[in-house]
Amino acid sequence: QVQLVESGGGLVQPGGSLSLSCAASGSIFIINDMGWYRQAPGKQRELVALISRGGNTNYADSVKGRFSTSRDNAKNTVALQMNSLKSDDTAVYYCYGRIARNRSGPVYDYWGQGTQVTVSS
Secondary structure (H helix, E strand, O other), X not given: OEEEEEEOOEEEOOOOOEEEEEEEEEOOOEXXXXXXXXXXXOOOOEEEEEEOOOOOEEEOOOOOOXXXXXXXXXXXXXXXXXXXXXXXXXXXXXXEEEEEOOOOOOEEEEEOOOEEEEEOX
16 A cells, blocks of 8 residues: 655744655655645645646645745655745645556655644744
């Protein structure tokens, strides 16, 4: 089985910075897109940042210019650097990966357990 594990969540003051990381492990042939989603209570899960295997990125409008994502294909990891954090960024952040377990096999969406990010004074 494939497992994605996030780390780096916590409490930070408005205007501060926080870095999240995610490591994928298990039976993995290749990871296509990786990225980050978040969900606040009573809200839908929304895309935060997505990065292709080749390094192309997409960001939610609300985080453009403040967040950046990167990945290490050799280590099957993805990171999210969050700067100038706002209270609206408070949410559970989930790591995402679209992963094939075998050559020429199907790809599936995998999700981490989530890590809480709270932005508050």
